[in-house]
Amino acid sequence: MPNWINSESQSRLYYSLLIRAPEFLMGCTLSVYTIKFNYKLHAKFKTSLAFLGFVMVISSFILIDEKIFSPILSMFICAGTFLIILSDLQGEKKSAFILNSKIFVYLGGLSFSIYLYHWPILALIHYSYGEIQWTIWSIILYIAVTFFMSWLSWKFIENYFKYINSASILKNSSKLLFVVFVAISPVSYAKNLNSIIPAQAIEYTRYADDKTICHGKKLDSCLRGNSLRPKILLIGDSHAAQLNIAADIAGENLGIGIDVISGGSCIPLEGFNIKKLPDWAKKPCQDQIVTVSRKLPEYKKIILAGMWSYQLQDELMPNLLHSFFINSALNNQQVIVLGQIPKLKINPVRLLRLKYLGIEIPATLESDWIDANQKLDILTKAHNIKFYHVENFTLFNSPPYFNGQIIYHDNHHLNEVGSKIYGQFLAGLINDFSSSN
Numbered sequence: 499m500p501n502w503i504n505s506e507s508q509s510r511l512y513y514s515l516l517i518r519a520p521e522f523l524m525g526c527t528l529s530v531y532t533i534k535f536n537y538k539l540h541a542k543f544k545t546s547l548a549f550l551g552f553v554m555v556i557s558s559f560i561l562i563d564e565k566i567f568s569p570i571l572s573m574f575i576c577a578g579t580f581l582i583i584l585s586d587l588q589g590e591k592k593s594a595f596i597l598n599s600k601i602f603v604y605l606g607g608l609s610f611s612i613y614l615y616h617w618p619i620l621a622l623i624h625y626s627y628g629e630i631q632w633t634i635w636s637i638i639l640y641i642a643v644t645f646f647m648s649w650l651s652w653k654f655i656e657n658y659f660k661y662i663n664s665a666s667i668l669k670n671s672s673k674l675l676f677v678v679f680v681a682i683s684p685v686s687y688a689k690n691l692n693s694i695i696p697a698q699a700i701e702y703t704r705y706a707d708d709k710t711i712c713h714g715k716k717l718d719s720c721l722r723g724n725s726l727r728p729k730i731l732l733i734g735d736s737h738a739a740q741l742n743i744a745a746d747i748a749g750e751n752l753g754i755g756i757d758v759i760s761g762g763s764c765i766p767l768e769g770f771n772i773k774k775l776p777d778w779a780k781k782p783c784q785d786q787i788v789t790v791s792r793k794l795p796e797y798k799k800i801i802l803a804g805m806w807s808y809q810l811q812d813e814l815m816p817n818l819l820h821s822f823f824i825n826s827a828l829n830n831q832q833v834i835v836l837g838q839i840p841k842l843k844i845n846p847v848r849l850l851r852l853k854y855l856g857i858e859i860p861a862t863l864e865s866d867w868i869d870a871n872q873k874l875d876i877l878t879k880a881h882n883i884k885f886y887h888v889e890n891f892t893l894f895n896s897p898p899y900f901n902g903q904i905i906y907h908d909n910h911h912l913n914e915v916g917s918k919i920y921g922q923f924l925a926g927l928i929n930d931f932s933s934s935n
Contacts, residue, residue: 517569521576528580548585554578611648611656619644625848626859695854698847701914703907705740713739713760714782716789722756723749730928732758733766733790734803737838740912741803747921748928756801757793761786765804767822771814799931800826803836805910806870816877823881834884834931835874839894841867842909846898861898867910884931891923 555578562571605612619640623630630636706713712720713736721728722745732738732745738760745756759766763775764783768791772780794800802819809815826833841864852859871887878885888894893916898906905916912920 517572520569520573524573524576524580528583544585547581551578551581551585554581608645608648608652611652612644615647615651616644619647626852626857627844627862695851698850702904703913705907705912705914705917706742711739711742711760712758712786712789713742714762714764714779714786716759716785720757720759722746722758724753724755726755727753728755728757729797730754730756730799730801731790731793731797732756732801732803734760735764735805735809736760736762736911737805737836738803740917741836741920741924743914743917744912744921744924747918748925751922751925752928754928757797759786759790759793763805763808765802765809765815765818766790767818769814769818769821771812771818774812794831795829798831800831800833801836801928802833804838806838806874807841807864807866810870810873816873819874819877820881823878823883827881832931834886834927835878836886836927837871837874837888838867839910839912840889840897842898842906845909846904846906847908849898850904861896863897886927888923891920893919893923 555575558571558575558578562575623640710717719725722742732741738758742758745758749756761783762779764770764772764779764786766783766786766789768787770783770787772783775783823833843862843864844859846861849859849861868889871889875885875887893900893905898904900916900919903915905912905919907913907916
């Protein structure tokens with residue numbers, strides 16, 4: 499079975515030029531074939547062809563989504579469009595009166611420009627504001643801006659250049675030079691913008707050096723802080739991995755060792771649903787589960803950390819935590835659960851880049867992490883487990899910044915700077931945890 503059918507990255511397929519090439523070839527084939535088409539046969543079946551084409555296109559809206567996109571399905575949609583164009587219903591007043599109406603003909607004229615401009619406008623909105631909460635007014639505004647830009651392009655660029663062959667050699671050359679200039683100028687402008695924005699220091703681009711932490715792999719030692727006095731086991735997904743430096747700070751302050759073991763998108767506990775993970779994460783997760791299972795009996799204090807907004811989407815996760823809490827109580831192990839840190843709607847690196855360009859975009863937060871923390875709070879209370887709402891730390895008063903410093907390296911992970919500061923709070927939290935038991 500071809501790799502693209504089982505691919506975990508549908509977006510790569512969707513935007514791949516190689517995958518899209520057959521669609522363009524289909525259009526080229528159509529333009530060549532129609533010249534030699536048997537028009538007697540065409541006249542007899544064109545209404546049926548058009549009807550079949552419309553059924554294929556309309557059904558694609560119902561049956562196909564981004565999760566199951568593939569080249570075969572994209573060709574199904576294109577084949578429907580192919581049949582509609584091939585049927586050539588121009589002038590058919592009865593069978594195609596809607597398609598031949600003035601507004602549809604006008605939209606057809608603008609369609610290429612709409613195709614060109616709708617995505618850059620949408621990408622700019624997402625780049626600047628992250629995920630958009632679409633309202634009726636924002637949709638109307640987006641459509642209006644897209645149509646206006648498309649009309650300008652159609653009126654002053656597309657209509658102007660499509661007659662290039664009928665003009666003089668001098669005029670053709672000037673138009674060609676203008677096209678080359680327009681094509682190259684965005685690249686030069688982008689390079690100029692990039693030169694304005696300074697490169698980030700490495701501690702702002704990661705939560706730890708991946709080579710030194712037990713994230714998805716086992717090293718000789720996973721201990722942070724005071725390695726001579728291992729006392730606490732900290733486990734979880736990447737939201738535990740981001741606390742490696744925090745564990746160093748907390749461990750040194752308290753004079754204890756904190757064993758940090760984590761997996762990508764994985765809470766490494768026996769019974770975790772590995773099937774939901776992408777292929778690259780399954781074996782590392784299983785390896786970490788084995789490691790944690792071996793280490794669990796050595797520790798009386800355990801800390802769980804995770805991206806709960808993701809983990810609790812799995813209906814099996816509450817049962818896994820329920821079983822873990824019961825077993826911990828039977829083994830006289832004390833457990834605390836750290837809430838998920840605030841999750842941003844936009845990558846903070848984008849905020850920083852825009853800030854250097856003089857564009858101030860306020861940081862806004864998602865809501866799913868709040869809902870997840872509330873669900874976990876209820877679950878832990880049922881087992882008399884301490885749950886910490888870490889969003890109440892002053893560290894998170896105005897994410898992604900703290901005292902003027904950026905403390906996130908993406909929209910839901912701390913960077914090294916943030917992890918160091920978190921360590922001070924973690925030390926107090928562990929101290930409270932120890933004294934209360």
